[in-house]
Amino acid sequence: MLGVYNPARARLKLLLTFGGLAVLAAAIWWGNANLSSYNLRILNLAGINAILAVSMNLIFGFTGLFSLGHAGFMAVGAYTCALLTLPVATKDSIFLLAPLAWPFSVITLPPIAAVVCAGATAGLMAYxxxxxxxxxxxxYLGIATLGFAEIIRVVANNIPSITNGALGLKGIPSFASNLWWTWGCVGITVFVISRLVNSVYGRSLxxxxxxxxxxxxMGVNRTYHKTVAYVIGSFFAGVGGALMGSLVTTIDPKTFGFTLTFNILIIVVAGGLGSITGSVLTSVIYTVLLEALRPIEASWRIGPLRxxxxxxxxxxxxxxxxxxxxxxxxxxxxxxxxxSWDRVLDWIDRRRSRKQGVRA
Amino acid sequence: MTWAVFAQNIVNGISLGSLYALVAIGYTMVYGILRLINFAHSDVFMLGAYMLFYIDFMFRLPWWLTFVLAAVLTGVLGITIERVAYRPLRQAPRISSLISAIGISFFIQNLGLVVFGGRPKPFPVPQFFSQSYMVGSVYMANISWVVPVFSGLLMLGLTMLVYRTKVGLAMRAISHDMDTSSLMSVNVDGIIAITFGVGSALAAAGGIMWALKYPQINPLMGTVPGIKAFIAAVLGGIGSIPGAMIGGMLLGMLEIMLVALMPTLSGFRDAFAYLVLIVILLARPTGLLGREFREKV
Known part of the structure; x- marks a missing residue:
């Protein structure tokens, strides 16, 4: 029954959506309280990867801009957030090469404001x-954006009065080690980007x-739409970078090399270009798999053989x-x-009708 | 800056530039034919140096023979990579082969870390290369003229191969239109394999000469020269062999000159390469000698 508005099904879908969200919230609440810090860290990292992958999917998967600049925008976000959340006393103790430049040396913001600033700075940089x-x-676009990301990294290495040079920043407040933070941001990212790509703007992209x-x-202003997608994608790259800095608690320019971009690109492509679901699930699979493979490095004992x-x-x-x-x-x-719930409901309908021996 | 120092920097610039050019050719040949950024090329570069290291360590052959063997074996390795990771994806979307290239690059690097170990190894440099003397007031080691001369010879040979032989004609035909050339009875798979072999052998030569210049090898040594050579290829217009040579020389020279003329900016040396790239791309969106592409409606 495609295309026919069915009020009963619409109500059902709304109910299912809220039900699903409630189950997720309960899972997060349970996980925060009961999981070991190691497992929590993996899940947090999976969430951060999901934010990064979905944002890259907007730029590359939906808009077709082959951009390899993600690591650069993450760096901008991570440094902005770290500088805004670090307590002033800690800043004094880690900036050994050169004193921290003015506005950052005196202010400390609450995490939410800092993360928004991080995204905004990354977005501005993207613009x-x-x-x-x-x-x-x-x-050519890919290599030029990769170039920008590398320039950002090299510059971060060379302006010690803001970034502390190659020593990086330590002791960043670790608010992102909380599942509400990371997966909450995943929720916001997925919501904003899926609303965007399903809007008129999205069709234009x-x-x-x-x-x-x-x-x-057909009257689509391509420069404008490309810029919108690029800036919004980079905003969330900045948010992801900020959360990553807070989860790891130390950042230095080496963290943000182009290998990081490649990892996210791999997640996006392996999940399917233009599939937000694919990006999120593949981020989780990717992060968990990387950890699950750890035992094969340990020494083995097969009978007498070691x-x-x-x-x-x-x-x-x-x-x-x-x-x-x-x-x-x-x-x-x-x-x-x-x-989509439609897909799930259709699938259930098909199964039920098959069981009853009725052709739908 | 005195004339002697200036001449010294020119020598260094030519030497670095010719290495970039040699590696850039491998990128540009593959791109010209498959429209694929072969990210594994920088790791082939690294493998070339290790190949020589181990052959030398195990067999103690004359040096030139070791060099030839290492280059040939690396070429074979390049052909194998193409067979395993790129050929099955030839009809797939272009991004799949790119990801495959990144995957192969990760694989080689990580395998290298396991097999060779992460600790840098001292590279065996024959006495001849490190011997140095003064020409006028310019300090010259043998290596600083061997690198450009030998790279020049290799590039000359490659140019002959591409523009004077039947294989080269086939390469150019495929790069122009793969489907049509296969209809004209060009053995597409074979020619692509040869392209990978030649490109990888050149990368091996580049890697070995790089290791002669900086005699410490480690499994990640290819990353920086690899990406620089790729920039050089894009600068010159990716897909164009003369472009890769010009781009490589230009980049090597500019980098050395930046550090020489403005030593305070030497920390920005790596960023400078990208800056040059972006500026040139903004002026000429397909590089210096790149083919213009016209928009069809």
């Missing part, structure tokens, strides 16, 4: 850099992705798993499909 480079196409010239002829401990083997196996996924699921695990 400033996007203005010139979004004219470039395809791989898809049009730009499919064919820029045709989109322009295999010595091999540090680093985990990453070898992990990259192999990755290659296999790419070779066999060429459109990603979810291939652009999204979760």
């Amino acid at each position: 400033l850099t996007g203005f010139p480079v979004l004219r470039l196409r395809g791989d 898809l049009a730009v992705r499919e064919d820029e010239v045709a989109a322009e002829i 295999v010595p401990e091999i540090p680093g083997l985990r990453m070898v196996v992990f990259s192999l798993v990755l290659l296999v996924i790419i070779l066999f699921y060429q459109r990603g695990l979810f291939g652009g499909r999204e979760f």
